[in-house]
Amino acid sequence: MESALRRFAIAVLSIAISAVLFHTQLAGALIVRGDEMLVRNSYDGAINRYRRALWLDSSSSIAADRFMFVSLQRRTPQALSSAIGVASAYLAKRHDEPTLLFDRGLCQLLLRRYGAALLDFDRAAHLTRDPQEYAFAGWAAKRSGKLSQAVNLWNAALRLRPGYRPALAALAEVKR
Numbered sequence: 001m002e003s004a005l006r007r008f009a010i011a012v013l014s015i016a017i018s019a020v021l022f023h024t025q026l027a028g029a030l031i032v033r034g035d036e037m038l039v040r041n042s043y044d045g046a047i048n049r050y051r052r053a054l055w056l057d058s059s060s061s062i063a064a065d066r067f068m069f070v071s072l073q074r075r076t077p078q079a080l081s082s083a084i085g086v087a088s089a090y091l092a093k094r095h096d097e098p099t100l101l102f103d104r105g106l107c108q109l110l111l112r113r114y115g116a117a118l119l120d121f122d123r124a125a126h127l128t129r130d131p132q133e134y135a136f137a138g139w140a141a142k143r144s145g146k147l148s149q150a151v152n153l154w155n156a157a158l159r160l161r162p163g164y165r166p167a168l169a170a171l172a173e174v175k176r
């Protein structure tokens with residue numbers, strides 16, 4: 001009986017040590033399983049796998065990005081709020097991840113938190129110099145009542161890509 005208990009304790013200890021040593025690989029495996037579930041439209045299963053992957057490896061930008069993607073697909077207030085929490089936790093450690101900033105901005109926008117969306121889009125735009133992100137920042141600024149800032153952001157998009165249609169359309173709408 002004692003030897004069986006000792007073997008069990010050694011097995012449990014071995015699994016615990018493996019989890020510590022190989023947490024990144026385990027998180028990667030969970031992401032792959034989540035992707036498989038996502039392909040089958042099992043959003044609950046996928047998001048649970050991504051959440052577990054983040055628990056094992058909180059620095060996994062892939063797990064955080066996939067979590068955000070599924071949450072944005074769901075579009076429920078609970079899913080969007082959960083995604084904001086995941087992105088905020090990730091961004092507290094890594095401030096310069098433009099994809100997660102942009103995705104968190106989209107969640108904020110869908111929840112009609114325009115001021116918060118503006119901050120995320122603006123920060124992402126400054127990191128990437130992407131006209132699309134400047135355009136989104138402009139719309140968030142307009143919706144939060146900051147029209148002059150919106151115009152400046154749309155003009156910044158046009159300086160980066162002259163003739164960028166979303167920025168041109170936004171400016172034309174403001175002139176009406």
